[in-house]
Amino acid sequence: MDKKKIFITYNIPEAGIKLLLKKGYDVEVYSGKKLISKSELIKKVKNADGIITLLTDKIDKQVIDAMQRCKVIANYAAGYNNIDIEYAKAKGIIVTNTPDVLTDSTADLTMSLVLACMRQFNEGEKLMRSNKFQGWRPKLLLGYELKNKIFGILGMGRIGFAVAKRAYAFGCKIIYYSSKRHTDAEQLLKAKRVSLHTLVRESDIISLHVPLMEKTKKLLNKKLLSQMKNTSVLINTARGEVIDEEYLISLLKKKKIFAAGFDVYENEPKVNPELLKLENVVLLPHLGSATHEARNAMSELAAKNIIAVLSGRKSLTPVN
Ligand code: DGY
Numbered sequence: 001m002d003k004k005k006i007f008i009t010y011n012i013p014e015a016g017i018k019l020l021l022k023k024g025y026d027v028e029v030y031s032g033k034k035l036i037s038k039s040e041l042i043k044k045v046k047n048a049d050g051i052i053t054l055l056t057d058k059i060d061k062q063v064i065d066a067m068q069r070c071k072v073i074a075n076y077a078a079g080y081n082n083i084d085i086e087y088a089k090a091k092g093i094i095v096t097n098t099p100d101v102l103t104d105s106t107a108d109l110t111m112s113l114v115l116a117c118m119r120q121f122n123e124g125e126k127l128m129r130s131n132k133f134q135g136w137r138p139k140l141l142l143g144y145e146l147k148n149k150i151f152g153i154l155g156m157g158r159i160g161f162a163v164a165k166r167a168y169a170f171g172c173k174i175i176y177y178s179s180k181r182h183t184d185a186e187q188l189l190k191a192k193r194v195s196l197h198t199l200v201r202e203s204d205i206i207s208l209h210v211p212l213m214e215k216t217k218k219l220l221n222k223k224l225l226s227q228m229k230n231t232s233v234l235i236n237t238a239r240g241e242v243i244d245e246e247y248l249i250s251l252l253k254k255k256k257i258f259a260a261g262f263d264v265y266e267n268e269p270k271v272n273p274e275l276l277k278l279e280n281v282v283l284l285p286h287l288g289s290a291t292h293e294a295r296n297a298m299s300e301l302a303a304k305n306i307i308a309v310l311s312g313r314k315s316l317t318p319v320n
Contacts, residue, residue, distance in 0.1 A: 004310055007048040009036045009057050012076055015296045016052070016303030023307055025050075042066040050306040052076055059083040064091055072309035074302040075319075078102055078159075078289070079239060081212040085320040095320045096305035099158060101297035102289035107162035109288050110207055110237045113261030114167075116282045117233045118205075119143040120259070123279060144204070144231065144258070147171035152203030154220075155210035155238070156182040156191070163207055164189050175199055200224045205233045212239035222247045226256075233259050237288045240266040249274050252281060263288050 003026040008017065011029050020027045030036050030044065035056055045051055045067045053059055055077035064087050072094045075083060085095045116122065120141045127133050127141075151172035153160045164174045164185055174191035176182065177199045185191035200206065200220070206228070210216045220234075220243045228234065234257060236243060245266040251257050259280040265271050268286065275281055289295060305315045 004049040005047055006050045006052070006306060007044050008052040009041065009044075010054050010076075012052065012054075012302070013292075013296045013299040016299030016301075019300060019303040020306065025306075025310075038063070045070060050074065050310055052302045052306065053083070055079055055082050057082060059088070061087050064088055064093065067091070067093065072096065072306050072315065074305040076298055076302050078106075079211055080319050081239065089320040094309050094315050094318055096302070096309075096315045096317050097319050098298040098301045099317055101301055102294040103158045103162045105291040105294035106159050106237055106288040107166055109263060109284070109290075110159075110163045110235055111166045111170075113235045113237065113263065113282055113284065114146070114205055114207070114233065117235070117259035117261045117280075118146065122282050144233075146205075148173065149204035150175060150202050152176065152194075152199040152206045153178075153185075153191070154196075154199060154206060154208045156180075156185055156193075157209060157211075159237075160207075160209035161185055163209065164191060167205070167207075172205070175202060196224065197227070200227045201229075203232060204229065205235065207235040208238040208242055210238055210242055212241055216242050218242070218244050220244065220248075225251060228257050230256055230258070232257050233261070235261040237263040240264045240268055245272060249278070252278050255280065 003024060006020050006025045006027045008029045017027060041063055045063060048070055050072045051070055052074045059073060059082060061084055070093055073083060073088060074096045076098060078097050078099045080095060080097045083095055088095050120143050123141055149172050151167040151174050153164050153176040156176040156178035168174055168189040174189050175194045176191050177194060177196045181193055222244055225247055249272060252260055261282045263284045264286055305317060308315045
């Protein structure tokens with residue numbers, strides 16, 4: 001019998017690849033230095049029984065239609081807005097993601113951005129690297145403490161809760177906006193569920209943790225953004241499209257809010273050139289899950305999802 005074929009669109013950490021090879025699958029890892037092009041992707045998915053994709057691979061109807069025997073698409077990410085999951089479902093293809101294993105890494109990075117924004121790390125770094133530091137001064141680069149600040153979590157899912165726990169440990173008061181009540185957050189962290197308007201108006205820090213879906217596109221629109229406190233900090237480690245980025249930039253330019261930390265961008269990997277000119281932003285290149293621990297575990301989980309489906313079992317983390 002022919003070996004089942006697995007196609008992986010990029011060279012991911014090898015933990016998962018090893019699992020697939022151990023199972024006896026015929027594994028092909030795309031060897032290009034750049035991301036795979038759509039035409040190449042269409043060629044490669046044709047004979048694959050399972051595929052591991054990146055969040056940068058657009059798996060639309062055309063790509064799905066090219067799949068002749070694929071049973072499972074395992075996205076190497078928690079987010080899956082790059083895949084037409086309804087169409088895949090209609091074609092009988094299971095789509096999976098990699099939640100949980102990247103929660104702590106993403107929450108750690110979120111707190112790094114919070115602290116970097118509140119204490120102006122980037123301005124301090126710039127001063128040092130340009131050799132302009134003239135010694136301690138009473139009013140040099142004053143920022144804000146976290147203690148007693150109101151920390152607004154927009155989307156109290158796994159990552160939102162992990163961030164809330166960290167913020168609580170720093171002495172913040174937690175408020176949150178979420179479609180569902182989170183009783184653990186309420187009991188353990190005294191978190192208060194509020195409306196989106198209240199969250200935006202009352203928070204000193206707002207951190208975004210909603211998935212990108214039709215209903216969350218530009219969720220933080222002009223009207224909401226303009227209600228933020230002028231000392232507040234906004235952090236986005238979710239997806240760029242959930243904020244009206246252009247309007248946020250205009251607020252930052254006018255110093256209508258204190259700072260913003262970005263790990264994701266509206267037109268990623270393109271970055272709005274106006275953002276690069278601002279001093280009150282911290283910009284990271286989508287590093288939320290970029291730790292050895294998380295990326296290895298994501299690789300294993302993606303492989304386990306493929307193995308489960310191709311062995312006729314339920315996938316571990318299905319999304320459709
Ligand atoms: C995800 O998994 O969706 C993250 O954005 C990756 O860092």
